[in-house]
Amino acid sequence: MSEDSGLNSGLKQRHMTLIAIGGTIGAGLFVGSGVVIHTAGPAALISFLLAGVLIMLVMRMxxxxxxxxxxxxxxYEYARIGLGDWAGFVIGWLYWYFxxxxxxIEAVAGATVLGRWIPDAPVWLVSLILLAVMTATNLFxxxxxxEFEFWFSSIKVVAILVFILVGVLWVTGAWPDARPGLGNLTxxxxxxxxxxxEVISKAVPAVAFFVGVELVTVAAAESAEPGKMVARATNSVVVRILLFYVGSIFLVVTILPWNSQGILSGPYVAVLERMNIPIAADLMNAxxxxxxxxxxxxxxxAASRMLFALTRKGHAPKSLVKVNGRGVPVRSTLIGTVVALISIGAAYVSPDQVFAFLINSYGAVALFVYLLIGFAEVRLRRRLEREDPEALTMRMWLFPWLSYLTIAGMLGVIVAMGLSPDTRSQFGLSVLILAVLVIAYVVLRRLGRLGEPVDEEPGDGPDRDVRAESPAPAGTEQGR
Known part of the structure; x- marks a missing residue:
């Protein structure tokens, strides 16, 4: 049990490894990647590579x-210390909202996927059951x-590896009735x-497919050796990006023409059907x-731990900071579930207004989070070089120039999202959420409603060496 936070150090190396791997393999890869391929053509490889390199650099920072x-x-803590109390507040609530x-959205999507096998079951009921099961898991x-994430991620990894194996067999002519060669690329x-x-513009949605890879650094607080485990996970990002995304997309556009109708609806299902695998649709559905x-x-x-962190620094109600005997922040977890329940209700009561707003408003939120991470790294790196250079056992490559380039790249993705007709509305609503949070911070600070850090002394906790330099929370003598 962590003395500083009360969270339980129950995550092992195998959990952390698969959390890191699973963070880059989402439903977007299996379904959403078809939109990128159908627009960019075989050069979608470049779109995913550009997006992957950018995320790799953010993860290194x-x-x-x-x-x-x-x-x-x-x-959240790095932004608070490096950029100021306002940045911590904004990045923390942005991430929670995301x-x-x-x-x-995933609860509704899961119910829709299950509808293939249980078509008579009400989607809203299945959504609630899925949410209840996952909430119970997190509360335990x-x-x-x-454990759940370990096995979920294991299935995804095995699926991708098997897909790559059979894809290679097809391309090389070792698969029955295969048409080997690279002709579909040109x-x-x-x-x-x-x-x-189009290739450059499609790097924008491709970046969104990688969101979640940063979760391993949030989970590190509940592992026995956080520094060591994060270092291993970060160093493996390059391999995962090249193998799971670029490798599998290469096989998709090699096996099928990029403009095939099946590509748009589901590229991986289309490839398996092309290989005459009879249960392809059901297999991919699973x-x-x-x-x-x-x-x-x-x-x-992620939502519960970020809300828990917000409470500890006075950026959320203190009552949410409590944990149970197993080191679980129960109240922070249930708040996320309640908000999700309300959102699921909106999907059926007001699908074209409230739920549509939610879907569109979170599109660029993660990009804003990554941008603030970049700025925070530059500030903290310089501080650590002055105060504790021995702590920098992992360093950003070619600092500071590559850090600046990463920040510029993320800014470029955000600007491109705002300029593209396909994503302009999502960008605008995400900016609205950002503006609301900035205004909320200013108002709460002036009203003195931002509390002090909960049960912390300057010498406690893993970030003790830099806390003395961090901005004082609003509501204190220095913070006013």
Whole structure:
């Protein structure tokens, strides 16, 4: 049990490894990637590679901070210390909002996926059952969350590896009735059929498919050796991006023409059907369901831990900071479930207004989080170099220039999202959420409603060496 937070150090190395791996394999890869391929053509490989490199650099920056200063709330705490109390408030609530919306969306998606096998079951009822099961898992213990995520991620990893194996057999001619070769990469309008502009623009939605990889740094606070485990997970990001995304997408566009109708509806199902695998649709449906349940499980965990971290720094009601005997922040977890329940209700009461607003408003939220992570890393890296250079056992490559380039790249993705007709509404609503949080911080600070950190002394906790330098919370003498 952690003396500093009360959370239980129940996550083992195998949990952390699979949480990190599972964070990059979501339902978006199996379904949403078809939209990128159908627009960018075979050059979608480049779109995913660009997005993957950007996320890899963000993770390296985050890993540097997490290894040097493991902390409850991870990047929330780094933003608070590095950029100021306002940044911690904004990034923490942005991340919480992102995940509670994802939880509702994934619960509805899971019910829709199950509708293939149980068509008569009401979607709203199945959504509530899935949410209840995952909530119970998170309430039991962090070990239970880790076990579920371990097995969910294991299924996803095995599925991708098997897909890559059979894909290689097809391309090399070792699969029965295969048509080997790389002709589909160039025969249907060329490798870049719609121009490089589409390739670059499709890197924007591709970035969204990687969201969740940062969860391992949040979970690190509940592991026995957070610095060591985060370092391992961060170092493996490159392999995962190249193998799971770029590798599997390469096989998709090699086996099928990029403009095939099946690509748009589900590229991986289309490939398996092309290989004459009779249960392809049901098999992929099961894998997609696993990915959805994994996102639901992780979303509840991420939202509860971020809200827990917010309470400890006076950025949320103190009553939510309490944990039970198993080290689970029960109230923080249930708040996320209640908000998700309300959102699920909106999906059926007001699908075209309230629920549509929720779906569109979270689109760029994670990008804002990643951008603040970048700015925080630059500030904290310089501080650590002055005060505790020995803590920098993992370093961002080519600092500070590559850090600046990463920040510029993330800004470019955000601007592109605002300019693209397909994502402009999502960008606008996400900016609205950001503005609301900034205004909320200013108002609460002036009213003195932001409390002081809960039950902390300057010498306690993994971030003790930098806390003395951090901005005082609003409501204190220094913070006014």
């Amino acid at each position: 985050l890993g540097e901070m997490a290894v040097a200063r493991p902390a409850v709330g991870s990047f 995940w509670v919306v994802v939880v509702a 213990s962090v070990r239970a969350f880790g 025969e249907h309008g060329g490798f870049v059929p719609n121009g490089w502009g 894998i997609i369901l696993t990915a959805v349940l994994s996102a639901l499980n992780s979303g509840l965990y």
